[in-house]
Amino acid sequence: MRIAFRIAVYTLEYIEKNGLSLEKSFKRALTKSSIRGGEIVSQSYEYCRTALFSYSLADLILNKNYFRKISLRKKCAFRIAFGLLRKGYRLREVIYDAGGLLDRYLIEILREFKDISVEELVDRKDKIKFLSIKYSYPKFIAKRLVELLGEEEAEKVFKKDLKATEWIRINTLKVDIDKAVKKLEKMGVIIEKDKDFPELYKVVKSKVPLSTLKLVREFKVIIQDKGSVAVVHALNPAEGEVIIDATAAPGMKTSLIAQLADN
Template identity: 40%
Template sequence: MTTHPYAFRLATYIIELIERRKYTIEKAFTYAISRHNSIKFQDEAFALSENTLKHFAVADFILRENGYTNIPLRKKAAFRVAYYLASQEIASQHELGFISGGLLPKKLIGLLSRGNIEDILTKINTLSPVNKFSLLYSIPPWIVEILVRYLDIESVKKILEKSKSRIYWLRINTLKASSSKVIKRMEKHGIDLIQDKDFPFLYKVQRIKSISIFRKICRKHAQDMIIQDKGSILVVKALEPRKSDVILDLTAAPGLKTSLIQQITNNSSRIIAVDLSPKRLLEEKRILNILSVKNVSLIASNGTLIRLRKKFNKILLDAPCSNSGALRNDPALRLSLWNKPSIKVFHRIQGRLLYNTINHLLSDNGILVYSTCSFSPKEGEKHFDQISSLKLETDNIPGLPGYSGFKCKDDVKRIFPYPHDTIGFFIARAINS
């Protein structure tokens, strides 16, 4: 037995918080350890909850198959953790009785015999590709359905397999620090970094000895480095920010892309950053100050309605979306997105943002970069099939073409966990013609 009962209990609480309150895994973890007043077994509990989120769907299937559809959420969360331990042969049924510390009755532990798990997996493998992949990879079925509809089965399997491993990309804030300084600091704590081939300031975290130490270093030295996915950086690259540009960043908070623009231009461009939420703008202001970002004006306003005195030659619209493409980097989304959100609502908001941007904010021949971290074509291709006033271009934007069946397919880009080693993004660059 290698799992401590305290780690089991803490992981159970984290899973419960994610389902009950729709927290990210980091927020649930931080809240859970603050309530338990202990620093012991934090890394073990975090890893256990993270791995449970990648296996919970089969655990839920076992409960449904055996008629346990209405058990209390705490017991359900504990069963999910126990299933992960049993399925990976980390703990036996006998050991689970002790590890679970009374959270699970014997009748539920009895469902986790090796033979029963093998029978369940055999049954799952007879299901349709959507249901099978959804259960085996713990990915919401509506997301798998989209991928299966627009991609070949082998590509879907590679994307889902790659999504099992979380990736950390670390952007060095060259406004404040040098890469050598950050690398040396990380190596001292057992964290290995590999420089990206496309962006010299971007590093992939190759090895983390302790996740709690990694998070502590990132917080302590927040002025020097930012955790930011490469896909997010590719969105900013598509805008091609230059010194002396005046750029509108619509729906800007919390400001990671805003700060990257100023890093690329060495604080020599001018940014108007707009967001609907004053609270999120306060957080953006805090982040920009930490990173020594200058020449940014923050405006709390509705991006679907805002009018400004002048139009802009460059606009970044990283629109609010379902976040379905981000589940690789936040495994909590596998659970919180299991019940499909209203894509129609996001599509409507995105459409209004695009309408206002094109008709009232973007200058003639101005450049618009639109992005969403979503796999859904309703949050990507469908918008640009309906807009005739924009000339789409894909120069200098890496990625795969958009989904088949849409007129704009060859003029927009999608990036995926495989082959791009990022989260999922839709990116469109357009000229207002």
């Protein structure tokens, strides 16, 4: 979606210009775009997270191949586009979603380098730079972890963070769990029921990015971490209660509160 892409761009701009966290930057981007909820929120948030996992490599490629002055907005758009391509999105879809933020030179760079590996660009002997670029960690953090743990153990930490488990929640206010599960299976999404929370499923494998699924766009299935779900269950919301979520951004916990309270 173009709106989701634009919100993600605003978010990365706020992170870089103001040094804000992802959550605070994302909230500001939503306000700027006059978006309060819906599938656009979850999709744009996923765009942001996807870009952050590969932004160091994106910046390296950009610095080596784009020889014109570039605005921060275009730079952030490139980061998001690069991250989406690495996750399996098609270039044509990404160009459309970018809505003119990618010029023809950026598009050519994306086409040429979307499948390149860090090993092809960075010498492994420079272990700090290599780990920093490959896993999108600031150099000072990569250096400190290597000092504390050694290169091999530090890389295990980076890998674990990079391959975080994806979780989805079935929104029972809009769809029956069994029906949603069957539809997901038909779409090529292999899931595993969580033992702690009945509406939560771990994504074992998906043939397509989760945010592109119709069920996600219709807000029937919600991309949400297990930790976020656990917080709401600890609250134990009940029907008839008045609950104020004073820190809602992007609102996934709020929607689960409504679901558990059958509201």
